[in-house]
Amino acid sequence: MREQGDTRSRIQQVALELFTEHGYEATSLREIAERLGVTKAALYYHFKTKEDIVASFMEDRAAALQEIVTWAQGQPRTVETRREVLRRYAALMTSSRHHQVMRFLERNQTALRSHPKSERMREIMYTVMDLLSSPGDPLPVRVKCSVALFAMHATWFIDQDGGYTDDERTDAALAVALELVESAAAEAERSVTR
Amino acid sequence: MREQGDTRSRIQQVALELFTEHGYEATSLREIAERLGVTKAALYYHFKTKEDIVASFMEDRAAALQEIVTWAQGQPRTVETRREVLRRYAALMTSSRHHQVMRFLERNQTALRSHPKSERMREIMYTVMDLLSSPGDPLPVRVKCSVALFAMHATWFIDQDGGYTDDERTDAALAVALELVESAAAEAERSVTR
DNA sequence: GTCTATAGCGCGATAGAC
DNA sequence: GTCTATCGCGCTATAGAC
Numbered sequence: 001m002r003e004q005g006d007t008r009s010r011i012q013q014v015a016l017e018l019f020t021e022h023g024y025e026a027t028s029l030r031e032i033a034e035r036l037g038v039t040k041a042a043l044y045y046h047f048k049t050k051e052d053i054v055a056s057f058m059e060d061r062a063a064a065l066q067e068i069v070t071w072a073q074g075q076p077r078t079v080e081t082r083r084e085v086l087r088r089y090a091a092l093m094t095s096s097r098h099h100q101v102m103r104f105l106e107r108n109q110t111a112l113r114s115h116p117k118s119e120r121m122r123e124i125m126y127t128v129m130d131l132l133s134s135p136g137d138p139l140p141v142r143v144k145c146s147v148a149l150f151a152m153h154a155t156w157f158i159d160q161d162g163g164y165t166d167d168e169r170t171d172a173a174l175a176v177a178l179e180l181v182e183s184a185a186a187e188a189e190r191s192v193t194r
Numbered sequence: 195m196r197e198q199g200d201t202r203s204r205i206q207q208v209a210l211e212l213f214t215e216h217g218y219e220a221t222s223l224r225e226i227a228e229r230l231g232v233t234k235a236a237l238y239y240h241f242k243t244k245e246d247i248v249a250s251f252m253e254d255r256a257a258a259l260q261e262i263v264t265w266a267q268g269q270p271r272t273v274e275t276r277r278e279v280l281r282r283y284a285a286l287m288t289s290s291r292h293h294q295v296m297r298f299l300e301r302n303q304t305a306l307r308s309h310p311k312s313e314r315m316r317e318i319m320y321t322v323m324d325l326l327s328s329p330g331d332p333l334p335v336r337v338k339c340s341v342a343l344f345a346m347h348a349t350w351f352i353d354q355d356g357g358y359t360d361d362e363r364t365d366a367a368l369a370v371a372l373e374l375v376e377s378a379a380a381e382a383e384r385s386v387t388r
Numbered sequence: 389g390t391c392t393a394t395a396g397c398g399c400g401a402t403a404g405a406c
Numbered sequence: 407g408t409c410t411a412t413c414g415c416g417c418t419a420t421a422g423a424c
Contacts, residue, residue: 110217
């Protein structure tokens with residue numbers, strides 16, 4: 001009846017869920033295989049290693065983020081550019097399981113510390129933050145911009161039984177984030193002319 | 195020359211560092227023992243299990259947070275109470291390795307999912323967030339208050355080579371957090387009277 | 389493309405000497 | 407209070423049949 005996708009993408013889906021729910025190290029390939037009704041050996045036909053499964057759903061998410069960064073680096077460092085970065089970032093969140101992957105990453109930071117794709121993601125996130133303020137800005141300004149970015153993720157894990165749609169969550173987060181970067185820009189301005 | 199503390203507290207210190215740096219599951223007792231120049235068996239004299247090491251530095255941090263919650267629950271739900279919650283929370287951060295423990299927790303959420311003390315900590319954090327807004331508040335208001343709390347932690351991992359002192363970091367975060375709860379309270383007010 | 393079977397390893401934890 | 411030695415387990419990964 002229902003399209004389940006090929007085995008490869010079903011492995012990705014189940015692995016992402018279990019890695020996020022119980023942790024990357026705590027989830028064995030046996031558990032993933034069992035939930036899919038296959039054996040561990042079958043997983044090794046589709047993926048070379050356990051890390052390889054992670055890399056498979058990390059790659060295109062990194063590319064999507066990089067696209068935003070590349071665009072912004074070709075723009076003037078204005079408040080309007082920063083607003084547009086947040087809008088594009090918000091649009092990403094609801095597509096292609098992006099926020100699920102980000103959640104997985106956030107929850108498994110240490111376990112994936114030396115994983116190349118995950119290091120890449122962390123680097124990109126720092127770059128995005130540097131787009132929202134300037135490295136030389138005072139600390140409170142920097143804090144504001146980093147929490148602006150965090151707001152985009154926080155919206156997914158507060159009041160989880162509140163019955164909100166993905167769009168309502170994105171809109172709420174974007175509103176808060178925009179307010180924060182505008183306030184941060186104004187504060188940075190004040191600190192320069194002071 | 196230098197006071198190193200007894201073995202028990204040295205184990206706690208090294209374990210906290212390694213668990214935070216490389217992850218709870220990824221850090222073996224062998225690694226901890228090696229860094230201390232003892233054997234695994236020695237650790238088992240001081241702690242019953244690996245989880246027990248975690249519990250040992252989690253307990254008093256949960257108690258410290260609970261103290262803030264208990265105080266606030268005996269106060270009127272005013273903006274001034276919320277401001278004071280943030281001030282007390284900020285004061286906590288610089289004492290007793292509090293922010294290190296919180297960082298360890300944040301980075302190992304999934305691995306510690308079924309760990310009683312860590313569940314307790316997560317519950318308390320949700321309670322603190324509920325002190326800063328009201329459960330019925332609109333989503334953007336809720337987002338603001340949760341990122342206000344997050345700001346207190348974010349300040350420790352941005353611009354890590356910026357040469358800031360702990361006090362500068364705390365002050366910056368507190369300023370941002372106070373601004374956010376005040377703005378959130380005003381927004382909640384507006385949404386009620388609208 | 390999925391199976392059975394197993395190699396090989398490092399883990400958490402314990403027993404008992406000193 | 408720390409040691410050596412070891413147990414038993416579950417893990418990632420592989421070999422080879424079907």
